[in-house]
Amino acid sequence: MTTLFIHIKQLIQVREKGLLKVSGKDMKTLPFIENAYLLIENDSIKDFGPMADCRSTKADTIIDATGKIVMPTWCDSHTHVVYAGNRVQEFVDRINGLSYEEIANRGGGILNSAEQLQNTTEDDLYKQSLARVKQLMALGTGAIEIKSGYGLTVNAELKMLRVIKRLKTDLKIAIKATFLGAHAVPKHFKDNKQGYLNEIATKMLPKIKDEQLADYIDIFCEKGYFDLDDTDFILTEGKKYGLTPKIHVNQFNAFGGVALAVKHKALSVDHLEELNENDIEALKNSNTMPVALPSCSYFLSIPYTPGRALIDAGLPLALATDFNPGSTPSGNMNFVVSTACIKMKLTPEEAINAATLNGAYAMDYSNDLGSITIGKKANIILTKAIPSFHYLPYAFGENCIDKVMINGEFIS
Ligand SMILES: N=CN[C@@H](CCC(=O)O)C(=O)O
Numbered sequence: 001m002t003t004l005f006i007h008i009k010q011l012i013q014v015r016e017k018g019l020l021k022v023s024g025k026d027m028k029t030l031p032f033i034e035n036a037y038l039l040i041e042n043d044s045i046k047d048f049g050p051m052a053d054c055r056s057t058k059a060d061t062i063i064d065a066t067g068k069i070v071m072p073t074w075c076d077s078h079t080h081v082v083y084a085g086n087r088v089q090e091f092v093d094r095i096n097g098l099s100y101e102e103i104a105n106r107g108g109g110i111l112n113s114a115e116q117l118q119n120t121t122e123d124d125l126y127k128q129s130l131a132r133v134k135q136l137m138a139l140g141t142g143a144i145e146i147k148s149g150y151g152l153t154v155n156a157e158l159k160m161l162r163v164i165k166r167l168k169t170d171l172k173i174a175i176k177a178t179f180l181g182a183h184a185v186p187k188h189f190k191d192n193k194q195g196y197l198n199e200i201a202t203k204m205l206p207k208i209k210d211e212q213l214a215d216y217i218d219i220f221c222e223k224g225y226f227d228l229d230d231t232d233f234i235l236t237e238g239k240k241y242g243l244t245p246k247i248h249v250n251q252f253n254a255f256g257g258v259a260l261a262v263k264h265k266a267l268s269v270d271h272l273e274e275l276n277e278n279d280i281e282a283l284k285n286s287n288t289m290p291v292a293l294p295s296c297s298y299f300l301s302i303p304y305t306p307g308r309a310l311i312d313a314g315l316p317l318a319l320a321t322d323f324n325p326g327s328t329p330s331g332n333m334n335f336v337v338s339t340a341c342i343k344m345k346l347t348p349e350e351a352i353n354a355a356t357l358n359g360a361y362a363m364d365y366s367n368d369l370g371s372i373t374i375g376k377k378a379n380i381i382l383t384k385a386i387p388s389f390h391y392l393p394y395a396f397g398e399n400c401i402d403k404v405m406i407n408g409e410f411i412s
């Protein structure tokens, strides 16, 4: 089965094999070929180059991409897309003056989502989540990470992770699963945080390992949630079960969580709305990817991650949605890329690098996804006719996508 795209206006993010992430100044370059072709064979990228070099004239499907951009699909390395119901009332409460923290302190927030999820059957949770993931795929996302963390009991956390496993089996999109049992202290452990952490270590992690339900271990390292000792404990316990750390840190306060995550060889540190020099120093000479979540900053009206400072310090940066019912009820990576340019002052080249190759890195997928590279999976966005790739973040809110291909097959 072959598909040949011809006369592509710009084929972007073309890379040699072996490049797993881009950092610092290199993020300003987004290699592309004008008037290009791209040949897909079965589920992989077989060949590409300038039209003048196009030797293949036969394929099962030929697509004339005149005026259009072809690029790798978005790699969304931070989502909570498996959740039950919504938190619309909290949205209205915030408009009327309550803060995110005040809502959480009143028993809303994560605990509200946990209650809704505990009262939802696994099948219903699967259906709600499947609909969301399909929506994201149509918006150009070809790989996602999904977290647990709205269960907060042994059964409900396992329910979430089993739903993620079903999504992995049923959908073509690449999915990584993260265990975020330490998302908040549940009501039944109020005043006994260590009791809950012990439950995670002794009851949840062994079952997760038995059923092979997770790739990563996460914790919400934040004042009022889990401190540095808790984070050290959970990451140590998770690693005993083969789970790599990938954590929520510095959303509202910076107090050493980044350095601790680096010490634990975290794959990524996510949020970073509050960032200081020590955090930046800790990330230098590490393999940990900083991940910014600009839709969360937009929705909560909190500071944007200082992405410019990270890149200017020579570091890499990834962009992700944080799709969840409380702080970011949107999984649209196109909006994330626009917002990173508009609010964080990333160039379109930097933002697209951050949302493709670096996003793939933050899920251990950059050997297979995140760029137009021979041998990588054929996860492709074909845009509508647009002036250039710079138009993608510029035309925020406009749907510029014509078709999305996942593993060599068009899904829309
Ligand atoms: N900050 C922690 N967790 C989620 C949101 C949790 C919620 O409000 O439901 C986040 O990444 O923003």
Ligand SMILES: [Zn+2]
Pocket (backbone or CB within 6 Å): 078, 079, 080, 248, 322, 324
């Ligand atoms: Zn999150």
